[in-house]
Amino acid sequence: MEITEVRIRLVRSPDERLKAFATVTFERAFVVRDIKVVDGPSGLFIAMPSRKLVSRCPRCGEKNHLRAKYCNGCGSRLGVTRARPGGGPGSPGDGANGRQRVRLHVDIAHPIHAKCREEIQKAVLEAYEREAARAPHRRERERAAGTDGTTARREHADAPARAAVPESAPPPELPAADDPLDAEIEEVPVDGSDAVPGGASPWDDGNPA
Secondary structure (H helix, E strand, C coil), X not given: CCEEEEEEEECCCCCCCEEEEEEEEECCCEEEEEEEEEEECCEEEEECCEEECEEECCCCXXXXXCCCCECCCCCCECCHHHHCCCCCCCCCEXXXXXXXXXXXXXXXXXXXXXXXXXXXXXXXXXXXXXXXXXXXXXXXXXXXXXXXXXXXXXXXXXXXXXXXXXXXXXXXXXXXXXXXXXXXXXXXXXXXXXXXXXXXXXXXXXXXX
């Protein structure tokens, strides 16, 4: 079977054992997603997509992960015999140093012989190495172009500070010179000399004192 395409999606956290996810296309006709690239004690290896093994609650029949202590459905306590021999899915097998181990996951899709697995692993790890080598240069270009998200995060952080500064209120408008209110006000001279011809006071009733 020919591997026609391998796509790699790197995991950003450098401290995690999980380094990347791979999508592999076979014969331009079949795709397997979520193949993991893992950094193990002996180096990088691939892990095929898998699902968790479950067992049913003896009381309500709800499915629960093998490490669950309580049922997700009824809340009853689950026994530890689910992971022992004869307990159904997850029965332990012989592990390293003769110790028994519990199988908690099962592969959804996987090669059925070692040669096929080696070919898939080689293709995926080579694609991962190429992508990991290009990643620093890509981040530098994105940072220089402002498309790595730092600009947007900086603007978002500055937004509350900008919003906290109140805008200065405009000064109140003064009435215009031809305001109708001004036309209704009559100025009355204090001494009255200009109010009546002849210099008589407007308050004079014409009678001599």
